Amino acid sequence: MLLLERRPVASPVMRWASPLLALLLTVVTGFFLFLAMGRDPLAGLKFFFVTPVSDVQGLAELGLKMAPLLLCAAGLTLCYRAKLWNIGAEGHFLMGALGASIMAVQLVDAQGPWVLPLVLLAGMAAAAAWAAIAAALKTHLNCNEILTTIMLNYIALNLLLYTVHGPLKDPYGFGFPQSVMFGDSALLPALVPGTRLHLGLAFGLLAALAVWALFARSFVGFQLNVVGEDPRAAAFAGFGARRLTWFAFLVAGALAGLAGASEVTGPIGQLVPQVSPGYGYTAIIVVFLGRMHALGIVAASALLALTFLGGEMLQIAMNLPKAVTGLFQGLLLFFLLTCDAFIHYRLRWRGPATAGVRSVAPAGEA
Amino acid sequence: MSMATRLRLENIVKEYPGCRANDGIDLVVEAGEIHALLGENGAGKSTLMKVIYGVVQPDEGRIIWNGHPVTVDSPARARELGIGMVFQHFSLFETLTVAENIALNLPADETRDRRQLEQRIRDVSERYGMALDPRRYVSTLSMGERQRVEIVRCLIQESTLLILDEPTSVLTPQEVRVLFQTLRQLAKEGCSILFISHKLEEVRALCDNATVLRQGRVSGDCRPAEVSATEIARLMVGDDTPISTQVGESEPGALLLSVEGLSWRTDDPFGTSLSDIRFSLREGEIVGIAGVAGNGQEELLKALSGEIRLSGHAIRFAGTAIDGLAPQERRRLGMAVVPEERLGRGAVPSMSLASNALLTASGQGLVAHGLIRYPKVRAFSREVIRRFGVRCVSEDSSAASLSGGNLQKYILGREALQNPKLLIASHPTWGVDVGSAVAIHEALVALRDQGAAILLISEDLDELYQLCNRMGALCHGRLSPLVPTAGLSIERLGQWMAGDFPQEVSDAAA
Incomplete structure (x- = not known):
C-alpha cells in the first residue's frame, strides 16, 4: 500500500526541486496535449519555449514582459510572506496605468525631465490608494482580502474601461477607445536601442533587489515573516499586524502601479483597454514558483514571460487559440502545488501486513 | 472480587x-x-x-x-x-x-x-x-x-x-x-x-x-x-538529574507593579472576563496566582503583557500607567513575559533560535536603523544557550526541534538575559522534564535575588508553595487576596480556587 506520510522535517531539497519538477511535468503534459490536438508535439514545444527567445529582438520582448511580472511579484512577495493573500495585483496594475495616463494626458504638451517621474508617481499613488481600500477593509472590518481584492480587480477594470471610452477618449481617434498618444517627455527611455525594451525592466530588477534586502536584513522583513509564520507569536512580540498589513498592501500597490504606469509610458504610449494580458494574475504564479524569494521570482518571471510570448507564437505558427497561454500557466501552477505537497510529505511503501495503520500521524507526538 | x-x-x-x-x-x-x-x-x-x-x-x-x-x-x-x-x-x-x-x-x-x-x-x-x-x-x-x-x-x-x-x-x-x-x-x-x-x-x-x-x-x-x-x-x-530546588528567603523591596480595579470584558462567549482585579508586586519577591485553567489566567496575562490593551489607569508599573502601551513599549520599561504556549506564541516553531531571540530582544542592540545586526543576534542567542544550559545543536536549530524543557529554558533565558525588572511567567514548567523544571525554578529565584519582581501564574500548587512569597487564586476572572504563602493552608487555597473568598479584597502585604 502506498502511503502519504508526513516528513519529520520539511525537505529543503524538495523546496527547490519542486518548481523544476513542475516545469518538467508541464512540458511532458504539453507534449501529450499537442499530440491530442493533432499537432507535432516537438515542433509545438519548440515554438512555445525556444523560438520566441532565439534572437535579440526576442530576448528584448522577453524582458519587456518580465518587467510588469517582476514588479507585481515583488510586491506580492511582501504580502504572501505575511500570509496576506492579496490577489489584487491586476487591479493595482490597472489603476497604475489609469493614474499615470490621466497625469500624462494632462501633461501631453509639457517638456522636461520632471514629467516622467510625475506620471509614474501618479500611477503608483493611484494603485497604492486602490490597495489601501483592501487594506482598510481587512484591518478595520476584518474582510477576507482574497474576496475584496478580486472584486476590486473587476471594479478597477471597469473604471479603466469607462475612462478610456469616456473622459480620456482621444477626440480625434476615429471613435477608437484609446487616449491620445503621450508626449515624448512622458515616455520611458529604451534600455537597449533598437528594441522595445525599456527602463521598466530595471525597475523590476531593482524591486527584486529591494525585496531581497528587506527579507535578508531588515527588521520589518523579519516582522512580516513572523506575522505569516505565527500570528500569535507576532501578537505576543507586539509586531502590529495592522501596521504590517498596511505596509505590505501599500508596497504591493505601489509596485504593481509602477508596472502599470511603465506599461502605458513604455511600449504602448497611450491608454488602451487591453493594457494587461493578466500580468497581475500571472504574478501570483511567479511568486509561488519563485519560492517567495527574490532570486527565485526573477527566474520565475522570465519563465512566465516566456509563456506569453510562446502563446503568441503558437497562435501565429500553429493556429492555436490564445487560451494556450493560460493553459500552460495553469498547468504549471497545478503541478507546482502538487509537487509542493512533497516538501512536507513523502511517499512510503508499506506491506499489507500492517495495513490499516493510520498513515498521516502527527510527527513528534509521543 | x-x-x-x-x-x-x-x-x-x-x-x-x-x-x-x-x-x-x-x-x-x-x-x-x-x-x-x-x-x-x-x-x-x-x-x-x-x-x-x-x-x-x-x-x-x-x-x-x-x-x-x-x-x-x-x-x-x-x-x-x-x-x-x-x-x-x-x-x-x-x-x-x-x-x-x-x-x-x-x-x-x-x-x-x-x-x-x-x-x-x-x-x-x-x-x-x-x-x-x-x-x-x-x-x-x-x-x-x-x-x-x-x-x-x-x-x-x-x-x-x-x-x-x-x-x-x-x-x-x-x-x-x-x-x-x-x-x-x-x-x-x-x-x-x-x-x-x-x-x-x-x-x-x-x-x-x-x-x-x-x-x-x-x-x-x-x-x-x-x-x-x-x-x-x-x-x-534516571540517576543523573537533580529533582528539586532549594529556595532561600528574600526580602521584598520597593513597590513596582500595582493593579487597581482592572476589569475587562471578553467578546469570546467561552472566554473569561476580568473583574476588579487588584494586587501589587514588590521588587525581590515572587507572587503566585493559582487557579484552575480557564478562570482568567490567559486574559490577565494578556492585559499585563499588552496583547490586550485597555484604556484607563488600572495598571501602574514603577508609577507609570501602562494600560494602553504596546508589548514592546512595556518591554522597554523593563517588563518581560514568558507565555504559557512555548511553540506558537513564545517562539515561532519554524524559525531558528537566533531568529526567535529577535522576537522580544530586539531592543538589546540587536537592531540598528531598522536593520538586523546578525552577529549580535547570534551572540545573544549563544549566550542564552550557554547560560541556561539549553541542549541544542546550535543557535541555528529550529525552535520546533527542541524538547519542551529545553525550549522553555531558552525562552526564559531570552527574557532573563534582558535583566527585566518584572517577569511574568505563565505555567513555566508545564509539560517540562524534571531536570529543566529545576533549572527554570533556579533561574526564577536567581532573578528574584537580583531584585526583580516575579509574577508566577501556575496550576502546579507544589511549585507555587515552593517558590512564592505571597500567593492567591483566580476564579471566574476575580482575584483572591494575595497572602504570605507560609500562612495559607492548602484547604483555604482550594476554597479560593473555587471562588470562595471575601469580595472586599485587602492586599495583605501592600
Missing part, C-alpha cells in the same frame, strides 16, 4: 517518523485495580494510551483483553470492549447539554427516550458522588464538572477499564479528594482504572500499583504506597 487480569499488553512498539514512542512496553492491569502509569512528558504515556483506546495501532505487540487477544482498531471498538477514556483535553461540545453530549456516544436506541437517559445520568452521577444536571449546557460547567461528564459518560457505557489522563490537573484540591473517593468506589466494584499522571504524591495516595515509563520503555514497576516519592522520581528521570 476475583483478581482476574483485565488488560495485558505485551511488547507494544509504536514508531513515529523520527521517534520510537513506545519501545517494547509490557503492562498488566488486574480487575478492580487502580494502576498508575507514570512518566515525564515524552516518555510514551500518551502514545500507549492511544494504543489501548484504539486511536493508533501498534507496529508490534499484542493486546490481551480479559484473557483474549484483541485488535482495537478504533475508539468505537475500545468502547465496545468496555474501555472508557477521559482525555486531558475534554472532548465535549460546549454548545450542547450534558445529556446531548453523552447521547452522542450511545447507540441510537438508548437515546431515543431523552427523559429516561437523563434519569440514568442522574442515577449514575449520584451513585458515585458526582452531582450533575443533565440539562445544563457544557459551556456553563466548571472544569471539574466537565470531567464528571466524561467519567459519567464512560460509566453509562459500562466500562470495565477507565483510563484517566492527568485528571487532577484541572481540579482544586477539594475536587481532587472527591474524585479519588469516586475512583476508589469504582475500583471496589470491580472497575479497573489506569491513572496517568506525573504527580507522585497523588499516585502514592491513590494507586495500588505503578508502572513507570522512561524514553518509551518500562523503567520499573512498584507499589507506590511502599516506596518514597524520591525513589519513584528516580525511576522517572
